[in-house]
Amino acid sequence: MKFATINGNKIEATKGAVGMCTHCGAELIAKCGTVKIHHWAHKGIRNCDPWWENETEWHRFWKSHYTAAWQEFSMLDPATNEKHIADVYTDRGLVIEFQHSSIHPSERMAREKFYKNMVWVIDGTRLKNDYPRFLQARNSFRRTHHPAIFHVDIMAECFPSAWIGSDVPVVFDFKGTVTIDDPRDPRHHLYCLLPKKDSRYALLTILTRRYFIDKTISGEWSSIFSSDFERPVPNQDAQQGQGRQNSNVRKESPFVLYKGRFIRRKRL
Numbered sequence: 001m002k003f004a005t006i007n008g009n010k011i012e013a014t015k016g017a018v019g020m021c022t023h024c025g026a027e028l029i030a031k032c033g034t035v036k037i038h039h040w041a042h043k044g045i046r047n048c049d050p051w052w053e054n055e056t057e058w059h060r061f062w063k064s065h066y067t068a069a070w071q072e073f074s075m076l077d078p079a080t081n082e083k084h085i086a087d088v089y090t091d092r093g094l095v096i097e098f099q100h101s102s103i104h105p106s107e108r109m110a111r112e113k114f115y116k117n118m119v120w121v122i123d124g125t126r127l128k129n130d131y132p133r134f135l136q137a138r139n140s141f142r143r144t145h146h147p148a149i150f151h152v153d154i155m156a157e158c159f160p161s162a163w164i165g166s167d168v169p170v171v172f173d174f175k176g177t178v179t180i181d182d183p184r185d186p187r188h189h190l191y192c193l194l195p196k197k198d199s200r201y202a203l204l205t206i207l208t209r210r211y212f213i214d215k216t217i218s219g220e221w222s223s224i225f226s227s228d229f230e231r232p233v234p235n236q237d238a239q240q241g242q243g244r245q246n247s248n249v250r251k252e253s254p255f256v257l258y259k260g261r262f263i264r265r266k267r268l
C-alpha cells in the first residue's frame, strides 16, 4: 500500500518506519528496496483485502492526480460487513479502480456490485498484443451522431475479454508511464467503453487524460453516464484543440474494411 496511518495521518513509506493499516488496523512495515516501488506491507498476512494487487509505478502515477485523502479509501458495506480498499474514492462518491493485473470476470462483477458508482482504468501496456489489437480494430469503429462516441461491433477483436460486458465505464490506457514524443500518437488518449446497454454492439468514447482527471475530480464524470450515455458529452476537440483524434477514424461510408475485405455497414 502507498499509505499507512501514523498519528492519525496518511503517511508514505520511508525506510525503517512502522505504521498502522488504515483498513484493518494491523501493523505495517515500510518496504523501501530498489526493485519494487516503496510501499507498506502487512507483517504477517499477505494483505488484508483479497482484491488488493501489488502496486506498480503506473498505479502510483494515476493515484497521484488525486488528493491523498481520497486514495486507498477503506469502504464498508454495512449490510454484509464486507470491506474493501478503493484505489480512489472521491468526495462525490465515485470509486476509481486502477487495474494492472488480469482479473476474472466474476471478480470484476463482484467489485462492480460492491462499489456501484465506479470506473475502471486499465493498464493497456501489460500485454504486448492489447494495443496492436486495438489499433487494428480501430479501423472498423463506426461514427455515431456524436463526434466523440463510436460504435464497436466486434468487441472481442478490440479489447480483452474480461472487460466486455461491464456495467460501469472501462477506460483503457495504452500509454502507461512511458514518454511518447509524437503528439499524434493515439496512445495520448484514453479509450472508454461505456456501460453495456445493448448486446448488439458497444459504445466507445475517446478522452484526453486531462478531461478524465478533471471530470472525476469535479464530480461531473458520473453525470455524463448516469442517465443516458448517448446524450452528447462536451466536444473535447473544440475545447482542447485535439482535432486530430477523430481524423484517424474512418468517415461514414456504406462499407467498412473487415478482415481484409469490405463489408456493408450495419445501419445505426
Ligand SMILES: [Zn+2]
Binding pocket: 021, 022, 023, 024, 025, 026, 042, 047, 048, 049
Ligand atoms: Zn490491513
